[in-house]
Amino acid sequence: MLSVGLGNASGKCLWKRPRRETEGVEMHEFAQWLAGTALSHQIQIAGWVIPLSQTIHILAVAMLLSSMLFIDLRILGVAAKSETMAQLSHRFVPWVWTSLILLALTGTLQIVAEPMRTLNGNPMFQVKMLMLAFGIVVLLSFQSSLRRHTSFWDDPRRRTLTRILAGSSFLLWCAIVITGRWIAYFQGA
Amino acid sequence: MKQEVDVQFLTELCGWLEGTALATWIAESWWAFPTIESLHVVAITLVVGSIAVADLRLLGLAWRSRPVTDVLRDVLPMTWVAYAVALLCGALLFITQATKYIDNSAFQIKMLLMLLAGANMLAFELITFRSVSKWDRGVPVPLAGQLAGAVSLACWLGILVFGRQIGWTMYPG
Numbered sequence: 001m002l003s004v005g006l007g008n009a010s011g012k013c014l015w016k017r018p019r020r021e022t023e024g025v026e027m028h029e030f031a032q033w034l035a036g037t038a039l040s041h042q043i044q045i046a047g048w049v050i051p052l053s054q055t056i057h058i059l060a061v062a063m064l065l066s067s068m069l070f071i072d073l074r075i076l077g078v079a080a081k082s083e084t085m086a087q088l089s090h091r092f093v094p095w096v097w098t099s100l101i102l103l104a105l106t107g108t109l110q111i112v113a114e115p116m117r118t119l120n121g122n123p124m125f126q127v128k129m130l131m132l133a134f135g136i137v138v139l140l141s142f143q144s145s146l147r148r149h150t151s152f153w154d155d156p157r158r159r160t161l162t163r164i165l166a167g168s169s170f171l172l173w174c175a176i177v178i179t180g181r182w183i184a185y186f187q188g189a
Numbered sequence: 190m191k192q193e194v195d196v197q198f199l200t201e202l203c204g205w206l207e208g209t210a211l212a213t214w215i216a217e218s219w220w221a222f223p224t225i226e227s228l229h230v231v232a233i234t235l236v237v238g239s240i241a242v243a244d245l246r247l248l249g250l251a252w253r254s255r256p257v258t259d260v261l262r263d264v265l266p267m268t269w270v271a272y273a274v275a276l277l278c279g280a281l282l283f284i285t286q287a288t289k290y291i292d293n294s295a296f297q298i299k300m301l302l303m304l305l306a307g308a309n310m311l312a313f314e315l316i317t318f319r320s321v322s323k324w325d326r327g328v329p330v331p332l333a334g335q336l337a338g339a340v341s342l343a344c345w346l347g348i349l350v351f352g353r354q355i356g357w358t359m360y361p362g
Contacts (some may be wrong), residue, residue: 014219014223051353051354051357054353055349055350055353058230058234058349058353059237059346059349061230061234062233062234062235062237062238062241062349063238063241064238065231065234065235065238066234066235066237066238066239066241066242066267067238069235069238069239069267070242070263073263073267079263079267080263082255082259083255091252174231177227177230177231177234178227178228178230178231181223181226181227181230182223182227185223
């Protein structure tokens with residue numbers, strides 16, 4: 001089975017998952033079934049697909065993180081002060097969604113190509129997906145709030161709160177990227 | 190003859206770096222390398238993402254409503270801070286297996302691209318940017334500026350791609 005993950009500096013996988021008898025059997029079976037499909041096999045045989053997918057994945061991360069950084073720095077009042085919150089978000093939020101779509105597509109492709117790497121009880125993958133779900137909820141809430149309570153985001157009395165929200169949001173997305181990188185170190189099962 | 194001596198010096202330097210307490214600790218700790226590597230990835234994505242905004246402005250493809258100097262003033266601090274973090278993390282990763290990295294062709298290409306990106310930026314700052322008041326707003330950026338943006342974008346995309354390639358070639362499977 002092709003595995004393009006990394007170990008640590010000496011190349012070893014960091015963690016062996018203790019498997020309880022009945023736990024995660026369905027997911028394990030699904031992962032095994034997926035690994036056996038012709039599609040998964042074809043992707044692995046065509047050696048260029050996974051590297052290309054991972055490259056696009058990380059380019060999308062660049063698009064996502066820098067867009068979030070611009071938005072959050074604007075909330076902090078540090079960047080793009082000449083633009084209103086609405087203007088700046090209008091500019092960068094589409095890039096956030098574009099990158100999320102690209103990430104979903106390449107992410108799915110990578111899961112199909114190497115199901116045992118992520119679906120076989122990999123805790124980093126599970127944590128990443130949980131945080132990702134939360135991140136998307138936060139993003140949607142922000143968009144909604146920006147539409148309905150635009151003045152909140154420009155209100156100087158609310159500055160501390162908006163700053164905490166902006167900072168936490170950015171750290172959350174960084175954490176998602178970091179756990180994504182750690183998937184490779186926890187793929188042993 | 191001199192070239193042989195240079196290569197030998199480099200190899201010895203790398204060997205010495207690998208042997209340092211810091212390098213050994215990072216290599217042997219189960220969490221240090223992955224953590225530093227993750228920070229390196231986050232930092233690099235911020236470098237590429239932020240520079241892309243500046244380059245797209247120079248190319249006249251984005252944010253034409255704002256003066257070039259305004260966009261650069263916002264972007265460049267982000268880029269520099271992210272770059273400093275990426276550089277530090279990169280150095281810490283490098284020393285753990287310096288002799289292997291220096292021999293790795295993806296690593297070599299990445300370093301060359303970084304030199305090119307730096308030279309491109311320097312040329313832009315010292316030459317093209319001097320006339321910025323003439324093309325800061327309203328008019329298209331001169332060809333030299335557009336070229337600088339294009340070269341920068343291409344270099345940093347390449348740095349990202351070859352950086353990933355280092356991972357595949359240093360730790361196959």
